[in-house]
Amino acid sequence: MEYAAFWMFPALLLLIFLGYHVAFSLASVAFVFGLITYGDIFIWQLVGRVESIATNFVLAAVPLFVFMGALLERSGIAERLFSAIHLWTNRLPGGLAVATIVMCVIFACSTGVIGATETVVGLLAIPPMLRHNYCKKLISGSICAGGSLGTIIPPSVVLIVMGPLAEVSIGRLFAGAMIPGLLLAGLYLLYVLLLCFIRPSAGPPAPAQEEALSFSEKVAVTIRALLPPAFLIVAVLGSILAGVASPTEAAAVGGAGALLLVVASGNLTWRILLETMMKTLTITTMIMFILMAGTMFTGVFFSMGGSSLISGSVQSLGLGPWELLFVVLALALVLGFFLEWISILMIFIPIFTPLILASGFDPVWFCILFLVIIQTGYLTPPMAPAIFYLRGIAPPEITISAMYSGVVPFLVIQGILLGLLMIFPGLVLWLPKVLFG
Secondary structure: OHHHHHOHHHHHHHHHHOOOOHHHHHHHHHHHHHHHHHHHHHHHHHHHHHHHHHOOOHHHHHHHHHHHHHHHHOOOHHHHHHHHHHHHHOOOOOHHHHHHHHHHHHHHHHOOOHHHHHHHHHHHHHHHHHHOOOOHHHHHHHHHHHHHHHHOOOOOHHHHHHHHHHOOOHHHHHHHHHHHHHHHHHHHHHHHHHHHHHOHHHOOOOOHHHOOOOHHHHHHHHHHHHHHHHHHHHHHHHHHHOOOOOHHHHHHHHHHHHHHHHHHHOOOOHHHHHHHHHHHHHHHHHHHHHHHHHHHHHHHHHHOOHHHHHHHHHHHHOOOHHHHHHHHHHHHHHHOOOOOHHHHHHHHHHHHHHHHHHOOOOHHHHHHHHHHHHHHHOOOOOOOHHHHHHHHHOOOOOOHHHHHHHOHHHHHHHHHHHHHHHHOOHHHHHHHHHHHO
């Protein structure tokens, strides 16, 4: 039976590469292997798996965060915030690219929804960067890499899904991801500044005549623009890290807060509300369907002795703890070229987390390392969701080749971050220890 479990993975990959949706592939393989192994009684296991996903209180945060991000797309907050940030960065080398990354950080802290962040920021940043003759590779790289920061900077939807799978507190994961996420954004900013300082034509600063406001006026404009996202960050992220609210409760507060902000901006209409709700329904259904199918797959795999098979295979290879860690991360990186992030989580986290813990590694630290790999998958072809988002909003003069080559330096930076987190695990573990003991 153990070797029958092994054949579940080739069957799954075959269906995916044939073009079937990941959720249907996971569910189909689980159903066929479960029915062959256990017969009709397997149906009851399926019902239990569906119920476990449908009644999971933590996962209720997913639609609430998606709703919040979709609303902020329509609020007008982004336009005011981008203008305010650029007031301070326009005289810097690559000032518009710097403003783009800073904007992505603020939106990542506010929503945790990657597609919404990249779409909004891209629509705002591309026209002025083209107007100022920015290098198209820098335009592409800064928007794609900045938009993908929502993967690692809390409140990330990826972390909310990862927590129950790894049986790790979401509050600890949020705290563990905070410093690495901000450090990665800082490395992005450092790269942009150095590149545009060495090669000014890549991102020329704005002409001096564009500076029209005094210092006090800049401060006033910035405060007005920062108040709405700051309100959401404190309400959502602050309440989770302070232990005042669970992720689901904080997401509900964030959703209500985003709705109030859109009402206050005067941009709320019945059409916008309906479109937001439909987008929330579509994205949430996709995530929950894959979660349900993935839970079915791993449940059948484990019940057929798959975990014993993997443990035995690892032991037979004689891998040490660090070698095992590198193999797991390398496999996830390769699969990230072809699969969606949620598929990789569903396959890897329940199966390999126990082995990693048995090797003596901290679960929060491992989850954040895995999160960096997941974020890398957003930028690597052929899947590269971040590039697909950008392709949908970019003008024709920004070619797909410029997009692919533009993300390469940012992928190198992500590799540097991964190395830093391995060498200095305190970058991940210090804040959870301070906040939660």
